[in-house]
Amino acid sequence: MITADRLKTVQEYYFSRKLREVRGLINEGKPIINMGIGSPDLAPSPEVLETLKDAITDIGAHQYQSYQGLPELRAAISQFYKDKFAVETDASSEILPLMGSKEGIMHIGMAFLNEGDEVLLPNPGYPTYTSVSKLIGAIPRTYELKEENGWFPDLQELEQTDLSKVKVMWVSYPHMPTGATASKEKLTQLVDFARKHGILLVNDNPYSFVLSQNPTSILSISGAKDCALELNSLSKTFNMAGWRVGMVLGNKDHINAILKVKSNMDSGMFYGIQKGAIAALKSGKEWFNALDEVYTKRRELMFQLADKLGCSYDRNAVGMFVWCKLPKGSVGSEKFIDKVLEDKHIFIAPGTIFGSNGEGYIRFSLCVKEEKIKEAIERF
Structure with a gap:
C-alpha cells in the first residue's frame, strides 16, 4: 500500500x-x-490525584464527554487566566479545552490554513509547527530569531517581505527552546504587526509558570483577541504531561472554527482527567x-x-x-x-x-x- x-x-x-x-x-x-x-x-499534587480517584465513581464518569469540556473546567480556566494574567474571558465561548496543546497546533492549522497558504514559523522553534504546516499543505516560512536580538523577531525586516499569503504566525513566549521572555511592549508589537497584516497570531504559552516571576499572556494586550489565540497546557505547570490537558483561548469566532475541527476528531476528554485539571487550576x-x-x-x-x-x-x-x-x-x-x-x-x-x-x-x-x-x- x-x-x-x-x-x-x-x-x-x-x-x-x-x-x-x-x-x-x-x-x-x-x-x-x-x-x-x-x-x-x-x-501532580495530592489534591489532583485524590480528585481523579474520587471522580471515577461519579455517575456518568465513563460516558462520552462534551467536545467543549465540562462547564466547570472552562470556568476554572477562565478564573485561572483572570487571576494569573489579568485576562477576562467568556468561559462559554472563548475557551476550548484540548487533549494537550500539541493537539491544538494541528486543530488550529486545519481550521485556518488552506493548501498553499503561508505560515510564519520561528527559527529556532518547536518542530511541530513546521511538521503540522507541511502535513496540511501550507508553506512554512521561517523568521530568524537570534541571541543578539533577545530571540525576538525583527518585525521591520519581515515587513519588507511579501506577506500577502501569510495566514498564521506562530510565536512562543516564554520561548521554547531558549527560555527567552517577551515584555508587554514586545507582545504589543507582535499584536500590532498581526492586525496590520491580517495575520492570525498564535502564542504557545506552556512555560509561563516554571521559574518565571512575571507570567504574561498575549491576550492581556489590548485588542489581541481580534487577531490572536493562545495555547496553554497543564503539562509543565502541574506535572500532568501524560494526562494530556491543554486549552486554547481566543474570541468566539476563532474558537468555534477550532471546535468544528476538534468535534470531528475526538469524543471528549475523560471526565476524571477534567476533574483533576479543575483541581490543579485551583492550586494556591x-x-x-x-x-x-x-x-x-x-x-x-x-x-x-x-x-x-x-x-x-x-x-x-x-x-x-x-x-x-x-x-x-x-x-x-x-x-x-x-x-x-x-x-x-x-x-x-x-x-x-x-x-x-x-x-x-x-x-x-x-x-x-x-x-x-x-x-x-x-x-x-
Missing part, C-alpha cells in the same frame, strides 16, 4: 527516533542519564513556589554542568530547560551531543532539531533529579 504524499513532507519526530537509540543503549547496560526531553518527573501559590524551588536547585546544578563543558548561557531565561551556547571552535551541535552520549552516556538535545539557528547550541532539560545531575557533573 502506497502512503499519502503528505508523509513525504515530514520525518519521524527527532525524539521518537533518538530515544529508541537511547533505550537501546540502556538495554545494553549503559548507565544513560537522559537530559534531552522535557517530560516532568515530578507528580504554595504549589508554584514549591515547583520553582525544585527547578531552581536543579538549574543551578545544570549551570555547573554547562560550565564543565565550557558553555555560556542566560541565567535569566525561564522554563524547564537550560539553553547553552557551545564554546568557540566546538564541533557542530549534533556531533557534540553524540560524542557526549558515547563517552559519558549522557543524552542532551542538540539545538539543530529546533531549526538552523540552533546550530552551535545544546539544550538541557531540568526534568532530571538532583542526584543524577550531580552524577553527570562527576562524569566530567
Whole structure:
C-alpha cells in the first residue's frame, strides 16, 4: 500500500527516533542519564490525584464527554487566566479545552490554513509547527530569531517581505527552546504587526509558570483577541504531561472554527482527567513556589554542568530547560551531543532539531533529579 504524499513532507519526530537509540543503549547496560526531553518527573499534587480517584465513581464518569469540556473546567480556566494574567474571558465561548496543546497546533492549522497558504514559523522553534504546516499543505516560512536580538523577531525586516499569503504566525513566549521572555511592549508589537497584516497570531504559552516571576499572556494586550489565540497546557505547570490537558483561548469566532475541527476528531476528554485539571487550576501559590524551588536547585546544578563543558548561557531565561551556547571552535551541535552520549552516556538535545539557528547550541532539560545531575557533573 502506497502512503499519502503528505508523509513525504515530514520525518519521524527527532525524539521518537533518538530515544529508541537511547533505550537501546540502556538495554545494553549503559548507565544513560537522559537530559534531552522535557517530560516532568515530578507528580501532580495530592489534591489532583485524590480528585481523579474520587471522580471515577461519579455517575456518568465513563460516558462520552462534551467536545467543549465540562462547564466547570472552562470556568476554572477562565478564573485561572483572570487571576494569573489579568485576562477576562467568556468561559462559554472563548475557551476550548484540548487533549494537550500539541493537539491544538494541528486543530488550529486545519481550521485556518488552506493548501498553499503561508505560515510564519520561528527559527529556532518547536518542530511541530513546521511538521503540522507541511502535513496540511501550507508553506512554512521561517523568521530568524537570534541571541543578539533577545530571540525576538525583527518585525521591520519581515515587513519588507511579501506577506500577502501569510495566514498564521506562530510565536512562543516564554520561548521554547531558549527560555527567552517577551515584555508587554514586545507582545504589543507582535499584536500590532498581526492586525496590520491580517495575520492570525498564535502564542504557545506552556512555560509561563516554571521559574518565571512575571507570567504574561498575549491576550492581556489590548485588542489581541481580534487577531490572536493562545495555547496553554497543564503539562509543565502541574506535572500532568501524560494526562494530556491543554486549552486554547481566543474570541468566539476563532474558537468555534477550532471546535468544528476538534468535534470531528475526538469524543471528549475523560471526565476524571477534567476533574483533576479543575483541581490543579485551583492550586494556591504554595504549589508554584514549591515547583520553582525544585527547578531552581536543579538549574543551578545544570549551570555547573554547562560550565564543565565550557558553555555560556542566560541565567535569566525561564522554563524547564537550560539553553547553552557551545564554546568557540566546538564541533557542530549534533556531533557534540553524540560524542557526549558515547563517552559519558549522557543524552542532551542538540539545538539543530529546533531549526538552523540552533546550530552551535545544546539544550538541557531540568526534568532530571538532583542526584543524577550531580552524577553527570562527576562524569566530567
